[in-house]
Amino acid sequence: MVPVGRRLSVLQFSQRQIEFVFRARRELGEVFRFRGLIPGDPVVTSHPDHVRSLFTAKPELAPSITAESPLRPIVGPNSVLTANGPRHLRQRKLLLPPFHGEAIERYAAMIREVADRSIDGWPVGEPFPLGHRMQAITLDVIMSGIFGVEGRPPRGTPEHRMRLTVKHLANASTSWWAKIGELMNVGHAEPVGPMRQALGLLDGATYPIIEARRRADDLDERADILSMLMTAQTEDGELLSDQELRDELLTLVLAGFETTANSLAWTWSGCCAPRRPTSGYGQRSAMATAPTTSRRRSPRGCDRGP
Numbered sequence: 236m237v238p239v240g241r242r243l244s245v246l247q248f249s250q251r252q253i254e255f256v257f258r259a260r261r262e263l264g265e266v267f268r269f270r271g272l273i274p275g276d277p278v279v280t281s282h283p284d285h286v287r288s289l290f291t292a293k294p295e296l297a298p299s300i301t302a303e304s305p306l307r308p309i310v311g312p313n314s315v316l317t318a319n320g321p322r323h324l325r326q327r328k329l330l331l332p333p334f335h336g337e338a339i340e341r342y343a344a345m346i347r348e349v350a351d352r353s354i355d356g357w358p359v360g361e362p363f364p365l366g367h368r369m370q371a372i373t374l375d376v377i378m379s380g381i382f383g384v385e386g387r388p389p390r391g392t393p394e395h396r397m398r399l400t401v402k403h404l405a406n407a408s409t410s411w412w413a414k415i416g417e418l419m420n421v422g423h424a425e426p427v428g429p430m431r432q433a434l435g436l437l438d439g440a441t442y443p444i445i446e447a448r449r450r451a452d453d454l455d456e457r458a459d460i461l462s463m464l465m466t467a468q469t470e471d472g473e474l475l476s477d478q479e480l481r482d483e484l485l486t487l488v489l490a491g492f493e494t495t496a497n498s499l500a501w502t503w504s505g506c507c508a509p510r511r512p513t514s515g516y517g518q519r520s521a522m523a524t525a526p527t528t529s530r531r532r533s534p535r536g537c538d539r540g541p
Contacts, residue, residue: 244270250414294320305417308426309434309489311482316490329475330483333463341458342380349375352386369499370405373492374398381487382444383459393447397440397488404433405493441481460487 248255248269256279259267265282277300280286289297299319307317315326332338353372357363378384378398388394407413416429426434444461448454454462464475464483475483 299323305420308420308423308430310486311478312424313479313482314486315483316486317482325469326479326483329464329467329469332467333460338458338463345379346376349379365500365503366496369496369503370402370492372499373496374402377401377488377492379459381460381484383457383462393440393443397437397444400436400440401488401492404436405496407433408493437485438481441484442477445477445480445484 259269259279260281266278266280266285268276269279270276280289301317301319301323304317306314310316312318313322313326315323315330318326350372353368353375357368375386378388378394382388382394382397384394388398412429416433419428420426420430425431448461448465451457451462455466457463461480461484464480466474468474
């Protein structure tokens with residue numbers, strides 16, 4: 236048993252997941268029980284034989300606990316990340332059309348266009364912070380690929396409100412009140428406290444987008460993920476409800492934004508910075524120096540530090 240209280244355990248895990256798990260493995264062995272977000276104090280194992288048996292076991296013998304995921308208060312019960320059994324299979328099938336081969340090729344071309352457009356605006360011959368630039372690229376990709384909005388959405392639109400809300404909430408996610416919000420939601424299926432308020436802001440932008448898109452005349456011709464999800468049907472002709480669309484949209488937006496932006500920032504930092512930042516917030520302060528001979532930058536144009 237991890238020798239700390241439940242809420243302290245959750246706080247430590249949320250701050251340093253890898254460090255927490257590896258320290259517990261060193262001190263307690265390959266199998267230990269974790270007091271955390273999931274009721275019943277689940278057992279954690281890193282033994283290869285245990286992992287193999289779990290992945291090959293029948294679902295009725297080793298049922299998934301995704302429905303009790305700490306993400307459920309955020310992305311809801313209809314998300315492909317939190318649904319179980321037949322419900323999960325139904326959601327997966329409905330999500331397949333936006334991710335077939337041709338769609339992926341379109342997304343790849345769109346990502347290149349967004350990155351090129353952003354890089355063209357980078358300053359030349361002077362250092363600049365990477366974190367905000369990577370956030371901007373990631374948000375533009377999300378708005379284009381998921382919602383079909385090219386460039387920055389016009390002010391006053393639900394899409395513009397969504398973009399600002401995601402950006403502000405991501406920046407606030409490392410604050411002390413956000414951590415308190417995480418602790419308050421331990422064991423809750425529905426959001427409470429600050430998390431409920433934050434999700435209210437997201438829902439206030441998400442549902443108007445869904446409502447407006449349902450009225451679009453060219454829904455069948457659009458190639459963005461939201462439009463394709465709206466036209467996807469089950470074998471019985473069922474369509475996704477507004478609540479289901481909301482849950483899947485928040486899954487796509489929130490699961491991909493901050494992690495992608497931070498990974499991109501660290502990648503550039505490792506290629507371009509004189510030395511790797513040691514702070515957990517290094518991606519915000521890492522500096523990339525642009526060559527003065529061209530406005531086009533690439534990792535190959537950077538000097539690798541020691």
